[in-house]
Amino acid sequence: MEKQGWRCRKLVLVPCPFQGHINPMLQLGTILHSKGFSITVAHAQFNSPQTSNHPDFIFQSLPDGISSKPDIPRDFLAFMSSLNLNCRAPFQEFLSQMIGKQEQQDELPCIIYDALMYFAEAVSSQLKLPSIILQTCSVTTMLTYFAYPRLQEEGYIPPQDSNSTELVPGLHLLRFKDLPSNTFDDLDPTLQLIAILSNIGSSSAIVLCTKLLRRPLVAYWKEDSSCISWLNKQGHNSVIYVSFGSIASVDAKELTEMAWGLANSNQTFLWVIRPDPDNGAEPTDWLPDEFKETVGERGYIVKWAPQQVLAHGAVGGFWSHCGWNSTIESISEGVPMICRPCFGDQKVNTRYISHVWRNGFELENDLERGKIERAIKRLMVEKEGEEMRQKAAELKEKTEVSIKKGGSSNNSLNELVELITSG
Ligand code: UDX
Numbered sequence: 001m002e003k004q005g006w007r008c009r010k011l012v013l014v015p016c017p018f019q020g021h022i023n024p025m026l027q028l029g030t031i032l033h034s035k036g037f038s039i040t041v042a043h044a045q046f047n048s049p050q051t052s053n054h055p056d057f058i059f060q061s062l063p064d065g066i067s068s069k070p071d072i073p074r075d076f077l078a079f080m081s082s083l084n085l086n087c088r089a090p091f092q093e094f095l096s097q098m099i100g101k102q103e104q105q106d107e108l109p110c111i112i113y114d115a116l117m118y119f120a121e122a123v124s125s126q127l128k129l130p131s132i133i134l135q136t137c138s139v140t141t142m143l144t145y146f147a148y149p150r151l152q153e154e155g156y157i158p159p160q161d162s163n164s165t166e167l168v169p170g171l172h173l174l175r176f177k178d179l180p181s182n183t184f185d186d187l188d189p190t191l192q193l194i195a196i197l198s199n200i201g202s203s204s205a206i207v208l209c210t211k212l213l214r215r216p217l218v219a220y221w222k223e224d225s226s227c228i229s230w231l232n233k234q235g236h237n238s239v240i241y242v243s244f245g246s247i248a249s250v251d252a253k254e255l256t257e258m259a260w261g262l263a264n265s266n267q268t269f270l271w272v273i274r275p276d277p278d279n280g281a282e283p284t285d286w287l288p289d290e291f292k293e294t295v296g297e298r299g300y301i302v303k304w305a306p307q308q309v310l311a312h313g314a315v316g317g318f319w320s321h322c323g324w325n326s327t328i329e330s331i332s333e334g335v336p337m338i339c340r341p342c343f344g345d346q347k348v349n350t351r352y353i354s355h356v357w358r359n360g361f362e363l364e365n366d367l368e369r370g371k372i373e374r375a376i377k378r379l380m381v382e383k384e385g386e387e388m389r390q391k392a393a394e395l396k397e398k399t400e401v402s403i404k405k406g407g408s409s410n411n412s413l414n415e416l417v418e419l420i421t422s423g
Helices: 019-034 076-100 119-126 139-153 187-197 226-232 252-265 289-298 307-311 324-333 345-357 369-380 383-403 408-421
Strands: 010-014 038-044 058-062 109-114 131-135 205-208 239-243 268-272 299-302 315-320 337-339 360-362
Touching: 010 019, 010 076, 019 038, 019 109, 019 131, 019 324, 038 076, 058 076, 076 109, 076 119, 076 187, 109 119, 119 131, 139 187, 139 205, 139 345, 205 408, 226 268, 226 299, 226 307, 239 252, 239 369, 252 268, 252 289, 252 369, 289 299, 307 315, 307 324, 315 324, 315 369, 324 345, 324 383, 337 345, 337 369, 345 360, 360 369, 360 383, 369 383, 383 408
Parallel strands: 010 038, 010 109, 038 058, 109 131, 131 205, 239 268, 239 315, 268 299, 315 337, 337 360
Antiparallel strands: none
């Protein structure tokens, strides 16, 4: 972080309108509000946040010209380009008006924007306002983005085999198959996205998320808290929680294999299956009747669970796609993981969980019921799973230390506040 001060007390946050991005931004806003900053959230109309959980924030909607729901991750780059193009002018107008009303330097705002909302950096720079990036991925993922130009120059990207298990030179223990990209078949979109995510522009600091704040946040689906009553009836550490976040999806065949893997494992499970975005089909419509009869009360299925299920004492394991929020939530609650990364940074997170932190392992290759059953037993009942649970508990302790006075996260937060406020 560069040493210079701006004497700002007003912050304008610009989140990217996806669950896994908007929540970390609002968490940061909540922390900074508690340090005395006023918070304005300038957000796209698409997926606009519910304001009721944040009565102290001002919300400013930016017309974004988005008329239909994009197919994510397939259309991600095109969607982000339109969003950035369309939000720029309204954001500039909003900030200009805000500045026009201010008389003193310490009333000027500082902009904190999601790395994907790069129009905010362009506008801040034009209006000579200080700006800070929020990266919602892990620091390792970010360093991997920074390494792409070198890897391309040295001829390692695109890789000859994107599923190669060979180590990528200079990236510690990451293999080519762990690199954060959806595909290397069409290199340009991947490189464009990486260039966006690693562009610092005129920003003075990068904020990375390393901890969970337990607070009601934004959910684009209605939380089904009936699962908490069901969890209350289950034994300590007996339930495996299955959720693939807000974007990743599995097809009907994989869903059936997951169902039978869960049923045959004989473990109790809480499973989030989001409604089909195309036809709105109920999650349980997909599942065979025979499965429902076999499982009975042993399994509980919801369309969207409250975030706090990971903190429930009955949850003893988490089968996750390893989005960064899910990963830090699992670490913060000391829950070991089965990792099933789908795309992007999830692969990097998985490699760190399975080979550095050792609080989980990866379920690789095709989803097949026998393999799933074995993986669940490995995590939930076998000695190896117990060791991972121990590692998870140690990590939880470390995160708790880091947020206490003198801890690393706490110190970084104080440095951030000092950077924004000191004259
Ligand atoms: C996206 C990307 O996919 C991910 O790779 C990136 O790291 C962040 O942005 P998403 O896929 O939604 O995020 O995953 P994740 O980062 O794990 O965020 C999901 C959030 O939804 C978590 O906070 C999780 O607790 C919450 N959630 C999920 C619920 O509250 N209820 C649910 O039923 C499922």
